[in-house]
Each structure stands twice: as structure tokens, then as C-alpha cells.
Amino acid sequence: MRFNYSIVALFIALVSCGGKEKPEELLSEDKMVEILVDIHLAEGFVQSLSIPYDSSKVLYPILEKQIFEKHGIADTVYINSLEHYLLDAAKMEYLYERTIDSLTLREKIVQ
Secondary structure, eight states, X not given: OOOOXXXXXXXXXHSOOSOOXXXXXXXXXXXXXXXXXXXXXXXXXXXXXXXXXXXXXXXXXXXXXXXXXXXXXXHHXXXXXHHHHHTSHHHHHHHHHHHHHHHXXXXXXXX
């Protein structure tokens, strides 16, 4: 399974390196990995469909909303948590290693 690391690079570029405080509602590392796994699965699903780009731009936010509802969180909690974890490159790398491991394991189970 291929992963688009440019998305992570984009997030890192967009996040300021200033001394932001810890968000009031910070997702745990485990919860963050669960959500990242679901987000990457949704992205892969949308990319695998034979639909026009405009349609995929409409479908993905619907799937993303369902992911947040599944995990019982607001999108702002996810975004704030992602920004917090992106401030620590080593922590974000660790979270993505866990995410990739989880996705790889799921892929092996399906095969």
C-alpha cells in the first residue's frame, strides 16, 4: 500500500513552529493513530474509485465526517491535536510509523 507523504509534509509546512500550548482536548496517541488509519483508508478508497476529481472532492469530506462521528470527536479536536503532534517531529514520525504498521497489518489480513 502506498502512502502519500506529501500530505504530512504539507501539514508540517502549514503548522507554525511557535510555542503553542497543549490543546484543551488533546487526542491520545492511540486515538490519533486510529483516526489516521481511518483517514488513510478513506483517502485510498476515494482514490480507487473511477469517479471524476470533482466528485471525489465531494465524497471525501462526507467520509471524513463519518470518521469523526465514529470516533465521537469534533473535527476541530482532530485538527488541534494534529497541529500539536506536528510540533514534535519525532512524535509525529512515531505516530505515522504506528499508522503504517496498522495499515500494513490490515492489508496482510485482507490478502
